[in-house]
Each structure stands twice: as C-alpha cells, then as structure tokens.
Amino acid sequence: MTRCRLCGSEAMASVVDLGATPPCESFLAADRLDQPEPAYPLHLRVCTDCWLAQIPPLITPEETFKEYAYFSSFSTSWVEHARTFVADAVERAELGADAFVVEVASNDGYLLKHVVDRDIRCLGIEPSVNVGAAARDAGVPTLTEFLSPETGAAVRAEHGPANLVVANNVYAHIPDVIGFTQGLRALVADDGWVSIEVQHLLTLIEENQYDTIYHEHFQYYTVASAIRALASGGLTLVDVELLPTHGGSIRLWARPAETAGEPSQAVTDVLAREKAAGLQELSGYTEFSARVAKVRRDLLRFLIEAADRGETVVGYGAPGKGNTLLNHCGIRPDLLAYTVDRNPYKHGRYTPGTRIPILAPEQIAADKPDYVLVLPWNLRAELVEQLAFVHEWGGRLVFPIPELSVVEAASSKEVTA
Known part of the structure; x- marks a missing residue:
C-alpha cells in the first residue's frame, strides 16, 4: 500500500503484519479440500496524516x-x-x-x-x-x-x-x-x-x-x-x-x-x-504488534499442553474473526478437533486455511470435551449462558482475547489463565 485511501498521503506506518491468510468467510465445502486456496497479505498500516488505519484492498467486496x-x-x-x-x-x-x-x-x-x-x-x-x-x-x-x-x-x-x-x-x-x-x-x-x-x-x-x-x-x-x-x-x-x-x-x-x-x-x-x-x-501503535504475538504464544502453549495431557479441545463458533486467529496461530485439527456453529449454512464445511471441520452445536454435548475454545469472544456474556451445560461434565470455556482465560461455563468465574 503506497497511498492512504482517504487522504491520498504516502505516509503509511506499519501497525501489525499478520502474514497471509485466505478470506475469512471463504468456508470450504468438502469437495474443495484438495484444491488450492488463495491467501492474501494481512498487514495493517496507519496513515500518519489523517490517522485512518487500513489494509490494502486485495479482494473486492x-x-x-x-x-x-x-x-x-x-x-x-x-x-x-x-x-x-x-x-x-x-x-x-x-x-x-x-x-x-x-x-x-x-x-x-x-x-x-x-x-x-x-x-x-x-x-x-x-x-x-x-x-x-x-x-x-x-x-x-x-x-x-x-x-x-x-x-x-x-x-x-x-x-x-x-x-x-x-x-x-x-x-x-x-x-x-x-x-x-x-x-x-x-x-x-x-x-x-x-x-x-x-x-x-x-x-x-x-x-x-x-x-x-x-x-x-x-x-x-x-x-x-x-x-x-x-x-x-x-x-x-x-x-x-x-x-x-x-x-x-x-x-x-x-x-x-x-x-x-x-x-x-x-x-x-x-x-x-x-x-x-x-x-x-x-x-x-508501536507496542501493539508485540502484544499480538503474546496472544498467539499463550494460546498455542495452552493448546499444546492440553494435547500433551490427552485432553480434548473443540471450538464454539465459526466467525470471520476466528479465522484470522486460527490462521495467525497456525492451529490445525490436531489442536482443535472441530468447531461448531448455529448457522446451518456452515455445517459440513471447513474453516479457510486451517481446514477445521464445522459441525452442529449438538456435537459438543455428544462428545463432552474438556475445553471449548470460544471464537466469538465478543459475545462472552451470551455464550457463557448458552454453554452452561458444558459444566455438567466438568468442561471449561476458553477465551483467547484480550488475554487467555479459562472459565467455568456455569458461572463465568475465571479459574486459570
């Protein structure tokens, strides 16, 4: 990106570079799993003249x-x-x-x-x-x-x-x-x-x-x-x-x-x-990139240690924001077996880039995982209530943003970090 799309300035400063990812809503049908996926740079910059933060328009609306x-x-x-x-x-x-x-x-x-x-x-x-x-x-x-x-x-x-x-x-x-x-x-x-x-x-x-x-x-x-x-x-x-x-x-x-x-x-x-x-x-803006890197390290450390203990982790939700997180952290089905979503449109599809299966929400109760990673963390209050049943078998909810926290589903009481 050489020019600001609002004021035309060339004074663009890097805020955070998240590498290259597929478009976040390009969920894959099963018959596309053996086909290549396009990935595009995801690099946030800010214009130091008008202070509009922006990414390059690499895909069109x-x-x-x-x-x-x-x-x-x-x-x-x-x-x-x-x-x-x-x-x-x-x-x-x-x-x-x-x-x-x-x-x-x-x-x-x-x-x-x-x-x-x-x-x-x-x-x-x-x-x-x-x-x-x-x-x-x-x-x-x-x-x-x-x-x-x-x-x-x-x-x-x-x-x-x-x-x-x-x-x-x-x-x-x-x-x-x-x-x-x-x-x-x-x-x-x-x-x-x-x-x-x-x-x-x-x-x-x-x-x-x-x-x-x-x-x-x-x-x-x-x-x-x-x-x-x-x-x-x-x-x-x-x-x-x-x-x-x-x-x-x-x-x-x-x-x-x-x-x-x-x-x-x-x-x-x-x-x-x-x-x-x-x-x-x-x-x-200068410290943001370092704090982003810490979110990634903390989440990966938690998932790897859970896998080493033989514990199961599944996801809840398949929002666009979740795909940025999954791709940036390099999370695959060995660390997150699947995720679920209330939207039937996504059932039977796979997350872009990371190829994690998306199932119906009922799968969580059937499998009784140890942890549920909540990807739409912005709906925390709503989802702690919706997922209260996870507490029945001692399961816990994991929220990755703004920092890693593990909570009891029934009360939203934080128990570890």
Missing part, C-alpha cells in the same frame, strides 16, 4: 458479499441490540407514520424487521443474494445492490429521501470510503440522520482485538478519522455513543453538513480519550 455466510439473526444478543436501537432511533429522529428508513448492508432483515413491526416504511440495501432473499422472506423489502452515489440517487428518486439511514457494521467493509459516504448523503434527507456503527480502533488496540483484522475490513476508525471520512461525502458528525458490541464500537450520528449544527460534548470527550491514548501519533 463483490468477491466477498455476493454469497455471504454470515446471517445476523443467529445471534440472539445482536437481534436484541437492533431492537433497542430502533426504539431509540425512532425517538431521536422523530420518526412518524410517514417516515422512511433505509438500512445499508441490511443482511437478513434482523434490524429492519423491527421497523416493519412499527409500520414505518423502510428499505434494505443488501449486496448478498442469499441473505437478501432471507430478508424478503421475512417481510423486509430489500434491494440487492452495493451502495454507491448512483445507487443512493436512484433509491432517493424512486422512494424519496430517507429520514434515517442506518449503516451498521459496513463502514469498515468498503474500500471506496469516499464513494460510499457520498452514497449515504444521496440517500438521506437534508434534515435527516445517518447512524453508523463500526468497531472502535481505540478498543481494538487497547484490548488486543487483532482477530477483527481481516480482508473484509478495509479500514479501522477512530472518531477523529471518522470525522474526516464523513466530511468527504458531505456529512458532519454531531454525536457519538460508545457501545460494547464487537468488543467495543462507536455509534456515529451524522447529518448533512449544511444543517448539522455543533457536535455534542460526547464527541469532544471521545476525541480527547483517543488523543490521550496516543492514536494521533505513532506512539499509540
């Missing part, structure tokens, strides 16, 4: 999202998060019966179904054919398309301007951040609201969340870099919320620049936290 393995509705806590958001957004944006809501990257309708339930007109814009079809089956109007300035203008011409545009967990997934932001501006009414949820680079760095670096995520935002990205499309940040989702996210509330007004105190406060953490100078 079209390659990833036309057929997508992630269905948001399989996470109970995420559906509840969406329901709460809709209730709050209706109040903030004063959405009445004549309002219009658009969600970009609307997945399987997990969020907009709550808008439908309120009899508010809405539209999802979702590029993945398979999950978009699931949304329509659930009664959520959905357009199969990527957002661009042209798409935004076409939707506005057909349906009218949106009082609220939602873009949750997509602002990191597009390499053309300027064109995407222009698309958001094309959708939203001149007095409307744009709500964006995206992982916060501050918590990624502070909590060693390096497994959230993968080829689907082209950039990683602070509030400071998000302000500049929003401005590239004619939007102004007016408020920010700190969220626990995905290990630590920011909800950005933006409005068209000409009507935005002054930002809230929360914006000023978070900017100050980022500056205090050194994220607007190289000092905030």
Whole structure:
C-alpha cells in the first residue's frame, strides 16, 4: 500500500503484519479440500496524516458479499441490540407514520424487521443474494445492490429521501470510503440522520482485538478519522455513543453538513480519550504488534499442553474473526478437533486455511470435551449462558482475547489463565 485511501498521503506506518491468510468467510465445502486456496497479505498500516488505519484492498467486496455466510439473526444478543436501537432511533429522529428508513448492508432483515413491526416504511440495501432473499422472506423489502452515489440517487428518486439511514457494521467493509459516504448523503434527507456503527480502533488496540483484522475490513476508525471520512461525502458528525458490541464500537450520528449544527460534548470527550491514548501519533501503535504475538504464544502453549495431557479441545463458533486467529496461530485439527456453529449454512464445511471441520452445536454435548475454545469472544456474556451445560461434565470455556482465560461455563468465574 503506497497511498492512504482517504487522504491520498504516502505516509503509511506499519501497525501489525499478520502474514497471509485466505478470506475469512471463504468456508470450504468438502469437495474443495484438495484444491488450492488463495491467501492474501494481512498487514495493517496507519496513515500518519489523517490517522485512518487500513489494509490494502486485495479482494473486492463483490468477491466477498455476493454469497455471504454470515446471517445476523443467529445471534440472539445482536437481534436484541437492533431492537433497542430502533426504539431509540425512532425517538431521536422523530420518526412518524410517514417516515422512511433505509438500512445499508441490511443482511437478513434482523434490524429492519423491527421497523416493519412499527409500520414505518423502510428499505434494505443488501449486496448478498442469499441473505437478501432471507430478508424478503421475512417481510423486509430489500434491494440487492452495493451502495454507491448512483445507487443512493436512484433509491432517493424512486422512494424519496430517507429520514434515517442506518449503516451498521459496513463502514469498515468498503474500500471506496469516499464513494460510499457520498452514497449515504444521496440517500438521506437534508434534515435527516445517518447512524453508523463500526468497531472502535481505540478498543481494538487497547484490548488486543487483532482477530477483527481481516480482508473484509478495509479500514479501522477512530472518531477523529471518522470525522474526516464523513466530511468527504458531505456529512458532519454531531454525536457519538460508545457501545460494547464487537468488543467495543462507536455509534456515529451524522447529518448533512449544511444543517448539522455543533457536535455534542460526547464527541469532544471521545476525541480527547483517543488523543490521550496516543492514536494521533505513532506512539499509540508501536507496542501493539508485540502484544499480538503474546496472544498467539499463550494460546498455542495452552493448546499444546492440553494435547500433551490427552485432553480434548473443540471450538464454539465459526466467525470471520476466528479465522484470522486460527490462521495467525497456525492451529490445525490436531489442536482443535472441530468447531461448531448455529448457522446451518456452515455445517459440513471447513474453516479457510486451517481446514477445521464445522459441525452442529449438538456435537459438543455428544462428545463432552474438556475445553471449548470460544471464537466469538465478543459475545462472552451470551455464550457463557448458552454453554452452561458444558459444566455438567466438568468442561471449561476458553477465551483467547484480550488475554487467555479459562472459565467455568456455569458461572463465568475465571479459574486459570
């Protein structure tokens, strides 16, 4: 990468180099196991002019999202998060019966179904054919398309301007951040609201969340870099919320620049936290690579010692972030016999690169392993409850991030590290 995709600067500094991995959602069918897999460098850098952290756009969104393995509705806590958001957004944006809501990257309708339930007109814009079809089956109007300035203008011409545009967990997934932001501006009414949820680079760095670096995520935002990205499309940040989702996210509330007004105190406060953490100078990034290496060593040491003792370790979940972790650590079926996932789409497939089988969740109760390695660690509270049955035979849960911890499934009481 020679230039920043936001400001065009060539002043790019290395943050962490994770080697080369396959795309994190390219789960393998059994008949592909003897075929080669492409792997791409996964090297995070930060622009020292605008401080946008980013990886090179080595794969395109079209390659990833036309057929997508992630269905948001399989996470109970995420559906509840969406329901709460809709209730709050209706109040903030004063959405009445004549309002219009658009969600970009609307997945399987997990969020907009709550808008439908309120009899508010809405539209999802979702590029993945398979999950978009699931949304329509659930009664959520959905357009199969990527957002661009042209798409935004076409939707506005057909349906009218949106009082609220939602873009949750997509602002990191597009390499053309300027064109995407222009698309958001094309959708939203001149007095409307744009709500964006995206992982916060501050918590990624502070909590060693390096497994959230993968080829689907082209950039990683602070509030400071998000302000500049929003401005590239004619939007102004007016408020920010700190969220626990995905290990630590920011909800950005933006409005068209000409009507935005002054930002809230929360914006000023978070900017100050980022500056205090050194994220607007190289000092905030220099130790991250060493802390990532320690996560890898600690997890491998635990798995190897468990194998030497004759103990069994299986995985829970097959999220994209898990594949970054598995590939970076070089974990294979000799150390992790299999993983399970609630999404039937993944059953019978294998994790990219590491070739670990993905089975149905019922397999854990059948096999009674000694340890369950939880790959979607960001859902810790939800999964400790879901996996409480592991305690029945003395099994324990293992969380690799932010540091290795082994807990009793029934209580989430940490017992070793």
